[in-house]
Amino acid sequence: MNHEPRPHPRRIAGSEPSDLQRELARKVLARLQSECAAAGQRLSVPGLAREFGVSRSPMTGALNLLNEAGVLRPAEPRGLEIARDLAEIDVDSLLPASPLEALYRRIMRDRASGKLPQEISETELMPRYDISRGTVRKLLMRFSDEGLAKRQPGHGWRFADMLDAETTAESYEIRQIVECAALTSPRFRFDPDRAAIIRRAHERLRSGGAGIDGDAWFQVNADFHEGLASFSQNRFAVEIVRQQNNLRRMGEAAAFEDLPMERVRQSCEEHLAILDAAEAGDREWAAALMRRHLHGSAMFQPPGID
């Protein structure tokens, strides 16, 4: 046990950042984009740390990462500020997902496509993806958090049901129930700022800019449904919508087919109409539209188009 000064604890430029720092960097960038933040704006580490529920250390690392990537630049007399226009940046190519995140998605795809069985043991996964038990645990815990897997009583884990027609029908039913009720809840309160962000995302998509892949559409879609649910001021409603989104994400991971652009555009229109009705205070009408929207989507397999 020696007491020599240890190496500098902060991340050295060029060394590998932690998974958390990478993910934070991606989230911060995405958030700045959705806010349409402009070059020159300074960023507050404590503020962002609070917003994302972490301490200053990893957030400092995340901003350094963005600095190295050229998104931010040192500000005078200190701190960091936005270095350039963010609208054109594609988050995924500038800051690839962390290895852990990539693995997570890979496993999800493998499960969705049937390459992984519904029930599986940790030791089965270790050699398969060449990872340690700890990593397996971390990944499975994340699946568990998102309601996509459960630990079985004795040994092993079990992925959630999905894909099959029955589960899909039940999913649409519960979404219809909860989302429509959220719209007509007495505690409903429309949040214009959030609505504006949702609208902007839809319009960008509708106008057919670059990078409209399935993932992008899925995210816009999920944000719409989650956002509307959040207007009900009921955290459980939001939780339910979020979990349903996760489930659908898993189902969709299987379908690699390109999405029918026409359907996407129509869904966008429907979303915007619902948003308009909600903003105008005509919540019964918004709920009716939502019911129809979800009902219409349910008719089309595979899930993911709504």
Add this chain to the structure above:
Amino acid sequence: MNHEPRPHPRRIAGSEPSDLQRELARKVLARLQSECAAAGQRLSVPGLAREFGVSRSPMTGALNLLNEAGVLRPAEPRGLEIARDLAEIDVDSLLPASPLEALYRRIMRDRASGKLPQEISETELMPRYDISRGTVRKLLMRFSDEGLAKRQPGHGWRFADMLDAETTAESYEIRQIVECAALTSPRFRFDPDRAAIIRRAHERLRSGGAGIDGDAWFQVNADFHEGLASFSQNRFAVEIVRQQNNLRRMGEAAAFEDLPMERVRQSCEEHLAILDAAEAGDREWAAALMRRHLHGSAMFQPPGID
């Protein structure tokens, strides 16, 4: 590394059974009670194992435990059968909960009563309850499974909000939405067997037999709501009701006050009326009663009385 014969892998009578085996034994006993199973009935290990989702090994251990406790006896020419009348048996005193289970409840109580903060680290819990890190993880994972705690991005865990008036109101709102919708779902299918079990439990409670503590009432109550939700044939509805029950269990763990017997009796009546309406096929009426039932309960603090 030697190759001498290892000790017998099956549990030796008198040695400590595993947590899983204890919990299985308790569940099997409870299930036999609710079925009003009679002395002399033989038990099938493979059948029970399948029913509870485990392999034969732990189920064999669980039945041996019940044998040692005098609930079962060896049958001719082999196997085990019920040894005596089960109606009078109090599960908790005959087969105390496993140490892990006891710890789980203790932590829940401590959290509910404010002895534990909402945010907490694993290392804080280790010395506090004198347990290893592994045990802490297992317990926290269970809290997480039941929606009562979440891992935070960086370090530490965070228990779910509860108790405060706002969360309670949101909880009642979502229950009203989901449970009433479940009753009027087009896929609703009444299950007479399950209903009979629920009825029996209520009647036992109403007639004021021995051992009517808060826990017993809570369980009957939870089974009622979960059972009715299950008639909707929608697994997500059941999941939601279950999670809400877990939340309320946590909230209730704080309130040690004795329950007002009059309120319990009234709730029983309301439950039975809802069940009757559902059985008679008058589901709109059942939903109306349910709405009123949940609304009435919401007026009374603390939660737990419904």
Add this chain to the structure above:
DNA sequence: AAATGCTTTTCATATCTATAAAATGCATTT
């Protein structure tokens, strides 16, 4: 007062081996 940059402290992960327990297989019985 609030943010920054750095330091110190606390916390959790990685990795290993030993061991306990659950899952599975199989011959045998009914």
Add this chain to the structure above:
DNA sequence: AAATGCATTTTATAGATATGAAAAGCATTT
């Protein structure tokens, strides 16, 4: 055909240490 009892294999937990990362404190700057 299905259940039992026993044997074997597979799977996960326990315990302990080294190490890396996040949280928290503090002086300094604006």
